[in-house]
Amino acid sequence: MRFAFTEDQLAFRDAVRDLLANECPPAVVRAAWEGAGRAPGAWSALAEMGVLGAMAPESAGGLGLSVLDLVLLAEEAGYAALPEPFVEHAMVAVPVLPDPAAAAAGEVTATAAIGAPFVPFGADADLVLLDDDDAVVCTARGGFTARPIDGVDASRRLATVTFDEAEIVGDAGALAAAFDRGALGTAAQLIGVTRRMLDLTVDYVKDREQFGVPIGSFQAVKHHLADARIALEFARPLVYRAAWSLATGDPDAAVHVSMGKSLASDAAELTSTKTLQAHGAMGYSFEYDLHLFMKRAWAWAGSWGDAPWHRARVGRAVL
Amino acid sequence: MDLNFTDTEAQFRAECREWLQANVPTGLPSGDTHEGFALHLEWERTLFDARYAVVSWPEQYGGRGATAMEWLIFEEEYYRAGGPQRVTQNGIFLLAPTVFDFGTDAQKDHILPRMARGDDLWAQGWSEPGAGSDLAGIQSKAVRDETAGGWRLSGQKTWTTRGAFCTHLFGLFRSDPTAERHRGLTYFLVPLDTDGVTVRGFGRLDGDEGFAEVFLDDVFVADDAVLGGVDQGWSVAMATAGVERGLTLRSPGRFLAAADRLVDLYRSVGDAADDRLRDDVVKAVIDAEAYRWQTFLTVTRMLEGESTGSESSMTKIFWSEMDVRIHATALGLLGPDAELDGPWMKGYQFALSGPIYAGTNEIQRNVIAERVLGLPRK
Numbered sequence: 226m227r228f229a230f231t232e233d234q235l236a237f238r239d240a241v242r243d244l245l246a247n248e249c250p251p252a253v254v255r256a257a258w259e260g261a262g263r264a265p266g267a268w269s270a271l272a273e274m275g276v277l278g279a280m281a282p283e284s285a286g287g288l289g290l291s292v293l294d295l296v297l298l299a300e301e302a303g304y305a306a307l308p309e310p311f312v313e314h315a316m317v318a319v320p321v322l323p324d325p326a327a328a329a330a331g332e333v334t335a336t337a338a339i340g341a342p343f344v345p346f347g348a349d350a351d352l353v354l355l356d357d358d359d360a361v362v363c364t365a366r367g368g369f370t371a372r373p374i375d376g377v378d379a380s381r382r383l384a385t386v387t388f389d390e391a392e393i394v395g396d397a398g399a400l401a402a403a404f405d406r407g408a409l410g411t412a413a414q415l416i417g418v419t420r421r422m423l424d425l426t427v428d429y430v431k432d433r434e435q436f437g438v439p440i441g442s443f444q445a446v447k448h449h450l451a452d453a454r455i456a457l458e459f460a461r462p463l464v465y466r467a468a469w470s471l472a473t474g475d476p477d478a479a480v481h482v483s484m485g486k487s488l489a490s491d492a493a494e495l496t497s498t499k500t501l502q503a504h505g506a507m508g509y510s511f512e513y514d515l516h517l518f519m520k521r522a523w524a525w526a527g528s529w530g531d532a533p534w535h536r537a538r539v540g541r542a543v544l
Numbered sequence: 545m546d547l548n549f550t551d552t553e554a555q556f557r558a559e560c561r562e563w564l565q566a567n568v569p570t571g572l573p574s575g576d577t578h579e580g581f582a583l584h585l586e587w588e589r590t591l592f593d594a595r596y597a598v599v600s601w602p603e604q605y606g607g608r609g610a611t612a613m614e615w616l617i618f619e620e621e622y623y624r625a626g627g628p629q630r631v632t633q634n635g636i637f638l639l640a641p642t643v644f645d646f647g648t649d650a651q652k653d654h655i656l657p658r659m660a661r662g663d664d665l666w667a668q669g670w671s672e673p674g675a676g677s678d679l680a681g682i683q684s685k686a687v688r689d690e691t692a693g694g695w696r697l698s699g700q701k702t703w704t705t706r707g708a709f710c711t712h713l714f715g716l717f718r719s720d721p722t723a724e725r726h727r728g729l730t731y732f733l734v735p736l737d738t739d740g741v742t743v744r745g746f747g748r749l750d751g752d753e754g755f756a757e758v759f760l761d762d763v764f765v766a767d768d769a770v771l772g773g774v775d776q777g778w779s780v781a782m783a784t785a786g787v788e789r790g791l792t793l794r795s796p797g798r799f800l801a802a803a804d805r806l807v808d809l810y811r812s813v814g815d816a817a818d819d820r821l822r823d824d825v826v827k828a829v830i831d832a833e834a835y836r837w838q839t840f841l842t843v844t845r846m847l848e849g850e851s852t853g854s855e856s857s858m859t860k861i862f863w864s865e866m867d868v869r870i871h872a873t874a875l876g877l878l879g880p881d882a883e884l885d886g887p888w889m890k891g892y893q894f895a896l897s898g899p900i901y902a903g904t905n906e907i908q909r910n911v912i913a914e915r916v917l918g919l920p921r922k
Contacts, residue, residue, distance in 0.1 A: 227545060536826045
């Protein structure tokens, strides 16, 4: 038993962290809100680094990596609230596409929605993966109609997608596996965005003074943030463990994914309310950055199965 | 990353499982009563004879030199087999790590084997009527006696778990009367049969005599009763506090077993139409798994030389509040039977002590905010 990532996995994580710190600061997320829609600079830099195609085989220009290698990268995408279909492209679509070369190179953007009514970036993507009749189908631009619909997070643009033409790219087993990769990757993003909300809030309450002292010195504020930190502490290991189980083909991997996603969703939702409260009125203002991360947390908490959905799946397995 | 157990670990688990399944006693009364304590002590000696009392200690002191992972495996198997809470826990889990870190060779050779065999039973003497969460408020005194070559202890300790059944006390005393707060304290080891010691047991919430007050009236102890340096008691004690809050006192195995029992209860009495209770049962299963995997992650970091100090406060809050939820859910499943004096109601009352002992969870939340998140103390 050794529950730790390799030096290589951590180095890749650090490289993606640095890339996103440069290419996707809050101003870029805000620009996506205000009309840009996406973060093309970050997206092409991720393609160039090999992140988008990391799970494609080397023969298709990928790195032949597994979800265990990607889970920390998804966490960083979450930390940055990257306004792109990161998990849907790199973790859901690339491994199931018959020819992933163009997606691996970032020449086309893929997105996905399985068992869900709305497709993130459905109107922006070149390829959309959906579930249809217990199979994974892929529809390409020209073969589908996307109708944008407003979500709470305008930097994760939603659309309903109907297709005229689609290719079956995976059977029922591939569909289940694709769903679990989506849930796992989203759980990892939730861990990242939870960390971000906490970091932002810790900095704020150390700095903001009332009654002549930093508000972070008040026990009531400390206890809010301690609760969020505890939720993060105990959600993260189950997400990493689920990544291991999926990557190694553990027969209980789906249950492990559900355990991780349910705790990650709960941790993110708890942290959003705790950090909003700790900010006071500042957190409630649109100009301040906290809401960018909160709204992403809400969106991800409910997508790829919300916490009650995943607990129900665990319940079917263990009760 | 390799989340499979090694062959050695798997073999160790199989050995533990086989022996524990065959030997764990069933139907023991509470270890927090006089008659129950004696039966638990017999069980402790059976564990010792099979070298399962203190698996992680070096062999020379009665252990097996088990790794931290193996110790966690032992704990999982111990509670899976239905093993009772260890009445020796305050010695083997709280005092012993401090003796390993701060004791002289003579202290180790004398104290540890006797503790492992259950010859000496140790109670913790920290809290006082005026010093609970604010432990630095300790007023019990240690006065130097140069002529006799030792110390004279006076004062009162309280909330001493199983104090009425134990033979020895480890505790903090103020050795420098001019020093304040956490300075000038010394860590002493005191046999409870020494002249001047009076122990009075009293009932806990559940009625069992699990608590005691210990009165010390000019109690003489020799110099070798000091653990660590004179006036260094605070830092010596804090080493133990980290251990108590963290893993060793309440390892994941205990809660995995509690969650398993809750699942069994759900299967036998659960109302399939009650989605809320079903969801609470699943939450308990997931929480127990989360604690297990957080522990494996933390122990891997420890084994690879990273420090994991104040994070133990998160662990303490998580397991203590999870334990309350597990038991509250069980009582919900039991419906009108919940009020009967059964194991779940007994366990619920015990679980309610978790957020209080070993430093209240309010204090732990302050510690997390200040030492993990870096918020200002004032």
